[in-house]
Amino acid sequence: MNFRKATFRDVEAMQKLINDYAEQGFMLARSRNTLYESLRDFIIAEEAGKLVGLAALHLVWDELGEIRALAVAPSMTQKGVGRKIVDMLTEEARTLGVKTLFALTYNPGFFAKLGFLEVTKESVPQKMWKECINCPKFPNCDEVAMVKELF
Ligand SMILES: CC(C)(COP(=O)(O)OP(=O)(O)OC[C@H]1O[C@@H](n2cnc3c(N)ncnc32)[C@H](O)[C@@H]1OP(=O)(O)O)[C@@H](O)C(=O)NCCC(=O)NCCS
Numbered sequence: 001m002n003f004r005k006a007t008f009r010d011v012e013a014m015q016k017l018i019n020d021y022a023e024q025g026f027m028l029a030r031s032r033n034t035l036y037e038s039l040r041d042f043i044i045a046e047e048a049g050k051l052v053g054l055a056a057l058h059l060v061w062d063e064l065g066e067i068r069a070l071a072v073a074p075s076m077t078q079k080g081v082g083r084k085i086v087d088m089l090t091e092e093a094r095t096l097g098v099k100t101l102f103a104l105t106y107n108p109g110f111f112a113k114l115g116f117l118e119v120t121k122e123s124v125p126q127k128m129w130k131e132c133i134n135c136p137k138f139p140n141c142d143e144v145a146m147v148k149e150l151f
Contacts, residue, residue, distance in 0.1 A: 006042035011035050013051035017071050045081050053081040057089040061127040065098035094150050104143040116146035
């Protein structure tokens with residue numbers, strides 16, 4: 001298994017993995033445009049040259065970062081791929097000076113395993129929600145906010 005930063009060559013497979021899950025309602029779909037513009041945020045996992053996992057670190061505000069677009073191919077789940085990618089992004093966040101790392105997720109159990117704590121939507125910085133206005137589900141959000149403080 002190889003873990004590395006994404007490149008333009010990965011975008012087609014990235015979009016397919018994300019949008020296959022999006023069709024099942026597990027995550028939000030992403031356009032090509034969004035993936036190109038945020039390509040530097042992504043770490044991908046590949047096995048035998050095939051993309052099997054990905055996630056992004058998005059910088060939101062001063063010392064505030066978000067893990068987003070996390071997906072592991074159905075045939076490769078429960079093998080530590082998601083954990084490794086989030087761990088790598090967490091290290092990157094730490095290096096950049098992120099103090100609060102969060103995720104908005106339908107999968108709080110996974111993030112809890114990685115040391116994130118569930119918080120109420122009212123208790124989190126408003127900046128966490130600043131891009132939600134572009135979400136098709138806004139304002140009826142059914143995701144859970146999970147936060148990890150980095151020291
Ligand atoms: C959620 C997802 C990314 C997990 O990836 P993964 O590679 O299977 O996770 P890992 O194998 O690294 O699991 C790490 C730990 O979390 C646990 N875990 C994994 N998925 C879990 C879940 N849905 N609920 C609770 N715990 C979970 C694992 O058992 C493991 O625990 P352990 O360390 O005690 O063994 C993957 O199942 C997925 O892509 N799901 C569909 C898309 C999705 O829901 N994305 C999240 C949107 S924010």
